[in-house]
Amino acid sequence: MYVRTSEVRGDPTRIDDGTRMVREEIFPAVTGMDGCVGMSLLVDRETGRCIATTSWESEDAMRASADTVRPLRDRAEQVLGSTSGSEVHGWEVAVVHRDHAAPDGACARLTWLSGDPSMVDRAIDMYRMVVLPQIQDMDGFCSASLMVDRAAGRIVGTAAFESREALEATRSAAASIRTGVVRELGATADVEEMEIAFAHLHVPEMA
Template identity: 35%
Template structure:
């Protein structure tokens, strides 16, 4: 599975217009593409940030969909986005799809790692980190994305609501503090967002 992520920043006063446009069109555009497997739209209205990720069954499906959709994507974001960054990742480990209502919380951690240690990180995430996060109250799902060529990783976790997200900060920080140094991971950023859309069809895994 491959995931294309987009990270946009802009004027917080204009973010709702962009989110309304994405709510109206994004799923329809994506589900019409071969190989589509899911989509998440996340926002930080206070600071002015939009993050989203679309899931694809193969590298080719990811590339084809990007070519087909990038012009419309840019138009939808144009009223808001002052900066836009697009990345492609391998979905190395992820929870089974679970429902999450709008208003759920999303935490994203970006990190660097020696590419030679990525396989060990994947095993640690699967065997220790994901089960540990699963014990935190309100946990909905967790994902490890990796870019093997560049030695980068991104961990995304979703919690039931904003209160559960807030309550999870300490327990998840403890897991991170214990496991990141052991895995050779250098954490570069820690961010939280509101879940706007989460579409992970069960029959698509």
Template identity: 40%
Template sequence: MFVRTTYATGDPATLDEAVQALTTEGRRQLAGEPGFRGAGMFADRELGKLVTGTWWEDEAAMRASADRMEKVRAQVLSSFATTVTVDNWEAAVAARAESVPEGARFRLVRLDLAPSDADSLVDAFENGVLPRLRTMTGFLGGSLLVDRAAGRGAVGTLYADKDSLAASRSPVAALRGEATSRARATLRSLEEFEVVMVESPPPS
């Protein structure tokens, strides 16, 4: 599968208005797109940051939706966003959560690496990091997204609540160090968010 991410920042006071628009009009538009396979939305209400990810069955479906969704995005984020960054990714490893309770939390890690090391990063996450994450209390799911040509990666992980997210920080820091060393990757950012919505793939 493939994923389009949007990273928007703006006035925290208007973030809820954007969330409302995304979960109504934005969601309605997405549901009608061929190849749409689910979405997630994550917020930092204190700083005014909003991250979304939309899942697509293949790269062709993701790219075919680009122009239509750009218009929708501009409309629903107009009251909030002062900066918007959109990226397209391959979902190299996807262990998606079966269900996400209210109060769940999300951690986002972004990485830089040589394009030739992308497979090493995939192996490190799939066979090293993910099995150990699955043993942690409150872990719900996680995915590794890669842009092989640009030499970039993004890891998103879901936790059941604020306490399990906090408890994971020390052991996950060690895992992160091992994986980045193995894949010769450089950490670009580490952020944590409130989960606003995680939507499973629509019925086929």
């Protein structure tokens, strides 16, 4: 499985307009394309940052859709009031574990890691054996995933929780886990916390 992320910073006051467009226009159009299996949208209402993710059965299907998807992305940028365009990345899905569906009001913590490409396989093993067993026991846990860009040495782990309160309550424990992972891999890390505005990615269990 592969996913494409489109990261855009728009006008915070237009987040609801953008979410509505994703739900009513972009989601039906994208999931009608060959090989697409779903879509999700994460938003930060304070900064206007949004991350739209589409899931694909294969890397070929993801790449073949690039030109068809571009006009939809342009339209979303307009609705969101973005003046800087989107940053687009393709990822291999390495791990997915779902305890239950994310309810309304759910939030996610995204941990972005960058390092030498040779660390990617070690990072996947560490996520499966060390990170996932700990975060799935946290109160309010819904699901977790790990996506990798092997060539660039980039990784993003996403952990979804039932509410903003549940997410905030796990910050200290997540920071402790992250410190150990970064030290072991020799990587650098950035963290974001975002609202799950739309969750229909439909990626199968890959734990």
